[in-house]
Amino acid sequence: MAPQHNTGAGAEAELPEYAGHYRLESRLGSGGMGVVHRAQSASGMTLAVKVVHTEFAKDPEFRGRFRQEVAAARRVSGAFTAPVVDADPDAERPWMATLFIPGPTLAQEVKRNGPMAPAQLRRLMAGLAEALRDIHRVGVVHRDLKPSNVLLAEDGPKVIDFGISRPKDSELRTETGKLIGTPPFMAPEQFRRPREVGPAADIFALGSVLVHAATGRGPFDSDSPYVVAYQVVHDEPDLTGVPENLAPLIVRCLAKEPEDRPTPDELMRELRSVAASYDTQAFIPAQRTGDEPRAEPRADGPGRRPAARFRRRSAVLAGAVGLIAGGVFASMQLLPDDTRPASSAGPATSSPGSGTWEASPVSEDAGTPQCSYGDDKLLCAQPGEVYALSPSDGTLLWRRSVAKARRVDPPVLSGGLVQVTTDEEHRVEALDPESGMTRWQRDLPTHTSMGYADDMLLLGHADGRLTGVDSASGDTRWSRRMSGQKSPSLASFAGDPSMYATTMSDDGSSTRVSAVDPGTGEVRWAARLEGGLQPVGSGDGSVYFLSLDTVYYDTGAVVRYTPESEKSRRVALPVTREGVHAGVYGDRVYLVAAGGSLEAFDLGTGKRLWQLETAVPRGSTPVADGDHVYVTAPDGRLLAVSAADGDLLGQTPPRLGANADRVPPALPEPLTANAHIYASAPDGTVFSVNARNPSAW
Incomplete structure (x- = not known):
């Protein structure tokens, strides 16, 4: 494999000098999760060192996956693999060194x-x-x-x-x-x-x-x-x-x-x-499709594929029952070529007076918009773009270019301003909600967690400090160290005035949870709870968690903790679920797992209420409004399920667009407001449907 020297801009354009004791000399290649470098040991041994991207290094789930990769590579290291020489999955940027093997892939x-x-x-x-x-x-x-x-x-x-x-x-x-x-x-x-x-x-x-x-x-x-x-x-x-x-x-x-x-x-x-x-040797003759000419064989013998490639006249459209249940992609049916064309950037189209519309403010090449609702606007972001839409008809109110980032998060309305994270999560830019003009911006230290609550931006640092930043001005208001909480993760929930800082113990046997006053940094309450926990919602004086396996981060139970009584209720899942996203409504917790399972749990009674196999391979975080549960699918569908019994009530058509081969790193949550549901899709559209009648979607 020929070395590729580092070129280009970005947070990782400059080659780090060392991984552990190994000097990194040149870049061999890059993937979605890390960069592989050619390196030398102190004794002169040539190695290939994989270094995890900075943005993933602070993700406990990814660190768990990287540990598994190191363990698997060590387990099979031998004549038919690249032997593992050294690794440090706990480093600031995890890395693994294998023997360098010259040759192409x-x-x-x-x-x-x-x-x-x-x-x-x-x-x-x-x-x-x-x-x-x-x-x-x-x-x-x-x-x-x-x-x-x-x-x-x-x-x-x-x-x-x-x-x-x-x-x-x-x-x-x-x-x-x-x-x-x-x-x-x-x-x-x-x-x-x-x-x-x-x-x-x-x-x-x-x-x-x-x-x-x-x-x-x-x-x-x-x-x-x-x-x-x-x-x-x-x-x-x-x-x-x-x-x-x-x-x-x-x-x-x-x-x-x-x-x-x-x-x-x-x-x-x-x-x-x-x-x-x-x-x-003889070879299988080229396949024929209708009057398509047979391809001429190469001089060395093998028959070649026809120049006009054989293609199935097909598009994908998901039905209520998937043809591929519980798999990695959404369910599919074969249709003729008259399906809806990929939409392009342009004005919104709507059904007069219904509030049902779809808009494509940015080219579909920008991927799935990530949106939130605030200040009576839909606030959306795509790589390099932030914009606001009217929730009544999808009209573009303003659009602003910002620095591109590999991962795009929904904008957050905090302190009366639209908060946008750019430059690989190293900068916050605050925009005027009426015009999109920049009001302030602030560079962030690397390896920080962040969250918004009560008009404050909170930053969690690797040394256990929390910093409170005024969302309206960008000024630091306070900074304090959290006792027993190194590298705290931060979470906040609508309607809850607290920010929750959580830190798992090294062995995963317990989690330290602190409810922090965002305005002052004072700890309102703190508890050490059993197991590895991830907060997913709050309400009525309780906080709700997923109980995670700390090696693979699969979910084995849902947990409710009530700080006033200091009591916990744990409800075990019938089987461990992988890749879980959870939403909370009242005392109910809704789980979407990677295989397509959607489940409802009542933490008041301690029972699972229902389960539906949706055939959605990896849905968004589920959102409930009391009557319905809504989930976004990777192909752009929006599904509505009965909150009472788990029946599928309706779904929108897929909106894949021209870049159907792209899988977004995160699926946007559906948004509920004004008796409508707002969602977005891979073809770049943002759309609105009536929440009262999912069967008509």
């Missing part, structure tokens, strides 16, 4: 030089089968085998990146709010039954990787991950161009049911029987 090799020759292909398949055998022998399932995670070293392929690996006997399969796996290389059970994913899923991925190596594309091919998900679950693979004597093995690898796929040992035995046949 399979993805780079195919992109530069085209499909592999037959003999290379067989050796690749044998090497990856051996690698999976060793990985599975130590009880690990990789779950993200793909061309970019295969290094082509001189002594054979090496499997890297165990960031979403899990022990195969673990009940902990995904992480909050993240796309788990890469759709063209995921097995059907990763969409249908994500909690049942085992070693056979890696065999399915192996088959897809081999098709890519043989042809330059995958066996399931579309620009939209939602369409790919449908194809993986329901369609037969396209093996155009795959060598004929390897095709039967690859077909078995791509079997829809895990039990029908071969084991790595079976693959290696069968590969030995075909090894001698490569000099007289």
